[in-house]
Amino acid sequence: MPTLRALLVGIDAYPPPVPPLGGCVNDVLEMEATLRGRVPADALDLLVLTDAAATRAAVVTAIEEHLGAAGPDDVALLCYSGHGSQQAAPPEAWPQEPDRLGETIVLVDSRSPGSWDLADRELAALLRPVTSRAAHLLVVLDCCHSGDGTRDVSRTTRIRLAPSDPRPRPWATFLPGAGPAAYGIGHKPGTGHVLLAACRSSETAKETLLDGRPRGALSAVLGRALRESDGQPTYRDVHRFVAARIRELVPEQHPQLETSDAGDLDRTFLGGTICPRPRQLTLAHSADGWSIDVGAVHGVPEPTGEDTTELAVHALDGATDAVPLATAEVCRVLPDRALVRLVPDLDPARVYRAVVTSIPLPPLRIGVVGEVSAALALDSADQTLITFVDAAAGADVLVRAERDGFEVLRPRLPRPVVGVFTGPDRGPRTITALERVARWLRLSALRNPATQLAPDAVTVQLTGTTGSVSIDGCLEITYAAELAPAFSVALRNTTSVPLWCALVDLTEAYGVFTDAFPAGSVGLGPGEAIQVALTGQLSDELWRAGTTSVTDHLKVITSTLEFDPRTLEQPELATTAGDLAAVRSLSRPRSTLDRPLAGVTTRRLHRSSGEHPVADWRTSDLYVITHRPR
Structure with a gap:
């Protein structure tokens, strides 16, 4: 297995005049825990820089030395969670920057005298050698890189956009390789280099409350994708998952997946360094109530009378051998998810793990052909196993009333299920045979439509x-x-x-x-x-x-x-x-x-x-x- 060399940078404690954030350190610490849980220890080389440690010099050195040490069989990962901003672009860069502003990421000392943000073209120059040496590079930026900072911020949502840096910046302050001809990180990345950005250039990246803690929307949803994945999704799969979930969390934020080679979209996420494991079924609250993330397209059956799919609900990262926090019953099946009733109710801000404990098993439909006598003892049947219907209504099994007894047949099969039941106890014995056939057919069709185990587990x-x-x-x-x-x-x-x-x-x-x-x-x-x-x-x-x-x-x-x-x-x-x-x-x-x-x-x-x-x-x-x- 290739080694994953990862650099995680998260900054909350910005000094004035940059406004502080609250969820960036949470983002990188959760990503650290997720990677340690999904990548073998001997295949993971991880460096985490948070708050005061995330200076411009430290981040530049970490990219050059830590990610730069990736070899031809290794995968490199850079995750940044913090403020994005803009700075005045030098005149020579105006042809590439029509608004005359360049995008930046804001490090903890960026606005100190003599220091600068890390410009997109600088980041591109730092990562170019990594791309040339490593088998693959993924960059995740959970920050704003847009000039539109006018949206209102709600009580639970914060925008990761720092004020623009108005200082004129001379070319001499840029890193080598980031001169007038250099492209930014969002422009023409090299082959084998994938960028997952939190939002479009005209949007802002949001920070919101999840599980009672501030989190970046992109980081939280990406972490969920990694926890729930079986380890084999492509970048295209992950982006589809992330984009759908972010729409449920925050408004006007559309994550972007960028690469210069369309073939990279179908690469295995992080080069297959994430170990396969059974994906979790999750339960979350949305506008129309509680729902699980599987539905009719996954084979979840509609309720049958009072019988329906039942689930045990646990903490997302908790064990399932304890008493569940709640139980859930499917009440409506939608194409991509199923609405459930929850007892007792739980915190709607949290996401939970759900595991199927029971599925509805409709009774076998028995059609009777010929005169029905009291000897068949219909009332003695287990009504949860068999039910009697009109023979022409698509019965699963037929009972033919003969002169001396009853014969059991299945439509379209060449021979009877069993010979004719005769004698004074022919009715109860026929019912017993029908219940046997019902058990057999139920088991033959048994499947778990909400399973998270891979087909080739x-x-x-x-x-x-x-x-x-x-x-x-x-x-x-x-x-x-x-x-x-x-x-x-x-x-x-x-x-x-x-x-x-x-x-x-x-x-x-x-x-x-x-x-x-x-x-x-x-x-x-x-x-x-x-x-x-x-x-x-x-x-x-x-x-x-x-x-x-x-x-x-x-x-x-x-x-x-x-x-x-x-x-x-x-x-x-x-x-x-x-x-x-x-x-x-x-x-x-x-x-x-x-x-x-x-x-x-x-x-x-x-x-x-x-x-x-x-x-x-x-x-x-x-x-x-x-x-x-x-």
């Missing part, structure tokens, strides 16, 4: 006995005479955090098996892998009845915390309507993932008490088709 590879490897998540294997074919499933944790995985087998006969691992799920450390040897099976009973291929749906469940999938197990439905064994009861929960898993079995559960650690989780689907020729 755990990679999965299917391999057959002949060495054939699944490319699209589907593997076909074939019996060799009477010998059932073997295959293997390999799981690898690609993240930097421990993850737990379960492999659930959903068979065509509506069985659910979780015995791939002795404890149901297995823990994988960062980079760790495990391989499971399995066998494809097509029963003699089905084969003699004419079936020559079956499909096993293998569902991989990945979680940030340990969980127990064995509550999902149920035996297969036989081709004949014999006795139906009971389904395993709910075992002791280990994390909040156990609750949505239990919801596959029934929704007759109490609401989450918040006493269990909160897991983030996702599912992925594999299919193994086993052929047994006649």
Whole structure:
């Protein structure tokens, strides 16, 4: 991994006549904490200059020596949080400065006798050698560089614009390389050099209150982007995120992403020095109330009656194994976010971490064909699992009333789910079979639409006995005479955090098996892998009845915390309507993932008490088709 050489400069304590600020030191200290949390210690070389230490001489030396030491494999980062201003441009620079003013950043001693602001052309001259030596350079300027300082400042918003320096400045006071022909930092940066500026040249950079502390809008939102990112976004992705969030915080501020090479926009942010990790789901307050930052385009389902997506809410940087600060329920799903009800209410100035604890699982729609008799015992069904609808209304499963009993079918499938249930107890046994099918179909479709785990957090590879490897998540294997074919499933944790995985087998006969691992799920450390040897099976009973291929749906469940999938197990439905064994009861929960898993079995559960650690989780689907020729 390349080394990230970072210089962070933040100034609040400006001496008069420059007005002081309140959030610049907060900005760089949070950026320092964020970088230390996301970049390995041996790949980070960090220098922080705040207040009295951030003199013109110190900043110039730090750029030359600290950032200048970056090698061809390193990434350089300069973050400045403080006042921006302007100064009278020398006449020779007027062709480049139509308003005859040059942009500057204001250092702590800039307005002292004999000292000057750091002009944009000086900053460009200092960074030119860094750009030529390092693999990549990012400059973040959270300050004003506009002459328009006339906007009103509200009680909670401050503008980072110092008064212009009226002193005529001779060329002799500029740094070498910043003469009349030099371009400013905002003009023609070199290849591999990206500038993220807080605002347009006609706007001002704002400082506002967040989490009860003054912060620069750009710095706060950029820090959030780094904390929530999985480490693989491009500069274009980060700019899109930052621009959208700043619009929610302050008016009339549009961050700018500048580069001379359009290809730099699609570079990985900070050259990939940010380690991947699961992104956080956040909850924040806006004009229309509390909302989470995922919505319909992410797959968040609309509430189903009183059943809806539920979340536990924690401090943004807090652990999720404690009692949550609040719980939230989704009440309306918008395209890019979802509005929630919060109990109890929280500080609307803060941003919080949210983790899904339950998702709505609509009941299976059962259509009845033929005369319905009281023997079907409709009232005995678990209404959270199945509901009865008109057979022509798009039912998921059909029950055909025969002369002596009931037959269960699924539309568009070639054979019945199970044979005809007959006898005096045919009604209850039919209901039990329907509930089994409902559990199976719910589990088959189970996914977490609000997951922050990357799709490749755990990679999965299917391999057959002949060495054939699944490319699209589907593997076909074939019996060799009477010998059932073997295959293997390999799981690898690609993240930097421990993850737990379960492999659930959903068979065509509506069985659910979780015995791939002795404890149901297995823990994988960062980079760790495990391989499971399995066998494809097509029963003699089905084969003699004419079936020559079956499909096993293998569902991989990945979680940030340990969980127990064995509550999902149920035996297969036989081709004949014999006795139906009971389904395993709910075992002791280990994390909040156990609750949505239990919801596959029934929704007759109490609401989450918040006493269990909160897991983030996702599912992925594999299919193994086993052929047994006649």
